[in-house]
Amino acid sequence: QQQVKQSPQSLIVQKGGISIINCAYENTAFDYFPWYQQFPGKGPALLIAIRPDVSEKKEGRFTISFNKSAKQFSLHIMDSQPGDSATYFCAALDRGSTLGRLYFGRGTQLTVWP
Amino acid sequence: DGGITQSPKYLFRKEGQNVTLSCEQNLNHDAMYWYRQDPGQGLRLIYYSQIVNDFQKGDIAEGYSVSREKKESFPLTVTSAQKNPTAFYLCASSMGSAYNSPLHFGNGTRLTVT
Numbered sequence: 001q002q003q004v005k006q007s008p009q010s011l012i013v014q015k016g017g018i019s020i021i022n023c024a025y026e027n028t029a030f031d032y033f034p035w036y037q038q039f040p041g042k043g044p045a046l047l048i049a050i051r052p053d054v055s056e057k058k059e060g061r062f063t064i065s066f067n068k069s070a071k072q073f074s075l076h077i078m079d080s081q082p083g084d085s086a087t088y089f090c091a092a093l094d095r096g097s098t099l100g101r102l103y104f105g106r107g108t109q110l111t112v113w114p
Numbered sequence: 115d116g117g118i119t120q121s122p123k124y125l126f127r128k129e130g131q132n133v134t135l136s137c138e139q140n141l142n143h144d145a146m147y148w149y150r151q152d153p154g155q156g157l158r159l160i161y162y163s164q165i166v167n168d169f170q171k172g173d174i175a176e177g178y179s180v181s182r183e184k185k186e187s188f189p190l191t192v193t194s195a196q197k198n199p200t201a202f203y204l205c206a207s208s209m210g211s212a213y214n215s216p217l218h219f220g221n222g223t224r225l226t227v228t
Binding site: 006009034036041042043044045046049089101102104105106107 | 118217
């Protein structure tokens with residue numbers, strides 16, 4: 001079963017708009033929530049991450065909002081640019097795992113029209 | 115430059131043949147991972163290794179095998195027992211737990227089996 005549920009599967013936004021991608025989880029052992037960005041033909045790269053002791057983290061145009069009680073977190077991309085067009089994966093870390101393995105969502109393909 | 119090298123970028127095989135995907139890292143990372151990426155499926159963990167000569171099955175290990183004889187190398191063999199081997203394969207590494215060290219991904223190998 002999918003440990004981390006991500007939506008939408010695809011998203012089209014106009015340049016300058018706000019892109020919002022949502023993720024939800026059930027496992028209360030998750031305590032680290034990174035987002036990865038993947039361009040076509042490349043491997044994913046860490047974009048931004050949050051721990052549940054804060055409700056929001058902002059880095060430039062990218063913001064993670066975290067709602068611990070609802071077990072939901074989301075990525076907001078402000079002033080979206082064509083260069084932001086990529087696939088975005090949310091993930092959650094199981095602190096109970098000795099390796100600290102990540103569980104990934106299914107991804108959101110973002111297209112930003114110029 | 116430090117990073118993860120996956121080779122080849124594209125690989126074609128006939129059904130029934132085993133094939134080995136290469137993954138080399140010069141980041142001095144202890145942990146290495148193999149993920150499979152299919153459209154709309156996200157990243158699914160095949161195998162992971164915390165240290166040399168030790169590895170564990172992930173969520174979809176059936177039909178795959180790995181070895182970890184050197185810290186820098188973590189090759190993945192796709193055997194003929196894998197029922198649907200055509201996919202994009204990603205290798206990753208981290209310093210230790212993904213909690214403290216983000217995953218670094220290679221640029222993947224796209225395997226096509228006909």
